[in-house]
Amino acid sequence: MxxxxxxxxxxxxxxxxxxxxxPRPIALISTQDVNGLPNIAPYSSLALVANFPPILSISFxxxxxxEKRTLSNIKSTGVLTVNLVPRFLADLMNQSAENVEDxxxxxxxGLTSVSGNNVSCARIGECPASLxxxxxxxxxxxxxxxxxxxxxxxxxxxxxxxxxESEGFDPLAAxxxxxxxxxxxxxxxxxxxxxxxxxx
Ligand SMILES: Cc1cc2nc3c(=O)[nH]c(=O)nc-3n(C[C@H](O)[C@H](O)[C@H](O)COP(=O)(O)O)c2cc1C
Numbered sequence: 420m421x422x423x424x425x426x427x428x429x430x431x432x433x434x435x436x437x438x439x440x441x442p443r444p445i446a447l448i449s450t451q452d453v454n455g456l457p458n459i460a461p462y463s464s465l466a467l468v469a470n471f472p473p474i475l476s477i478s479f480x481x482x483x484x485x486e487k488r489t490l491s492n493i494k495s496t497g498v499l500t501v502n503l504v505p506r507f508l509a510d511l512m513n514q515s516a517e518n519v520e521d522x523x524x525x526x527x528x529g530l531t532s533v534s535g536n537n538v539s540c541a542r543i544g545e546c547p548a549s550l551x552x553x554x555x556x557x558x559x560x561x562x563x564x565x566x567x568x569x570x571x572x573x574x575x576x577x578x579x580x581x582x583x584e585s586e587g588f589d590p591l592a593a594x595x596x597x598x599x600x601x602x603x604x605x606x607x608x609x610x611x612x613x614x615x616x617x618x619x
């Protein structure tokens with residue numbers, strides 16, 4: 420099979436790319452709006468693009484009629500926290516993807532809010548590791564409708580039980596979750612699961 424990239428059938432396109440570039444780590448990104456209202460949503464277009472200093476890239480699509488709230492909050496506050504997602508939070512992660520307006524997502528999802536050390540937004544206490552980041556720059560990815568955020572990590576919070584003496588962090592013990600398709604997931608310990616799509 421060979422496709423010109425612009426000839427991939429429209430109904431197959433998003434599914435194909437979600438399966439070709441896989442597995443992708445999943446982060447629950449916590450931000451807050453200008454009034455301090457917290458927001459949490461999952462993102463899997465996450466990549467570490469430099470490590471000294473550490474810089475992450477995250478790509479944002481759009482809701483049907485609006486910008487993703489996470490991106491709006493990053494633009495208006497300049498900060499975000501990237502919380503790594505363990506297998507046991509898979510269902511909550513999927514719930515967090517629903518596009519719900521004007522609610523404190525920590526309360527909505529029953530997650531623990533821990534004040535940031537270096538950023539104004541809170542981290543998720545249940546997550547094994549949380550990366551506090553400051554916005555570096557945003558690139559318009561036209562002709563796609565996406566925008567690429569480059570963010571510098573300014574603080575790393577790791578739960579004590581997942582610390583490794585010389586290597587810092589144990590992703591196997593944390594049993595991190597990754598995306599391998601639009602609705603398909605694996606944990607680093609090899610479990611596969613399917614969760615219905617909840618988001619636009
Ligand atoms: C596992 C997973 C990964 C996702 N990754 C992305 C992503 O990388 N970029 C994106 O724009 N949306 C992504 N989404 C969709 C957003 O989470 C969804 O649109 C959400 O409603 C955005 O919420 P917000 O407007 O509060 O930021 C993903 C959803 C899931 C379940």
